[in-house]
């Protein structure tokens with residue numbers, strides 16, 4: 045599995061082109077916008093796009109999903125149905141933040157805890173990780189020990205919970221009860237900023253390290 049990060053939108057969101065090297069087929073995780081840049085990178089890699097995967101309904105993660113799905117005639121999978129209210133507001137958010145191309149849509153498939161998503165010969169497990177948004181999911185390749193966690197966890201930080209229906213305690217619980225059991229040696233791609241490992245965050249992340257008290261922020 046090969047991963048190409050394409051930072052998109054004014055928020056520098058890590059859109060990921062995730063490639064099955066055996067079949068040269070790809071999934072695109074969180075195409076928030078700047079879809080010409082995503083399309084150019086897909087062409088440069090010479091891969092066929094199988095589907096679009098979404099971690100959550102925020103504009104910087106799914107603002108380009110509909111246009112890209114139409115471009116490749118592929119389906120959109122995710123996030124969890126609880127984020128429908130965010131996706132329904134995409135057009136309004138677009139105007140507020142000066143993004144282009146964001147259209148509301150209904151994913152062909154809503155995702156839930158325990159689902160799997162597939163592209164080429166690869167499959168990824170789906171975990172429901174609410175807190176940043178109520179319908180946030182993450183994708184995990186057990187074979188490659190690699191997770192795409194959206195805005196749940198960052199290197200040295202965690203997702204904001206001051207949006208409508210955000211919940212700080214729930215976010216901490218999602219990280220500890222869903223992410224950590226996947227293994228310290230798992231590398232994760234966050235929605236923004238550099239990659240890290242779960243083990244490194246358990247050691248050093250002030251919000252969720254193992255010696256921090258659950259639910260408090262330093």
Ligand SMILES: [Zn+2]
Nearest residue numbers: 100102176195
């Ligand atoms: Zn977000």
Ligand SMILES: [Zn+2]
Nearest residue numbers: 057104195235
């Ligand atoms: Zn984000």
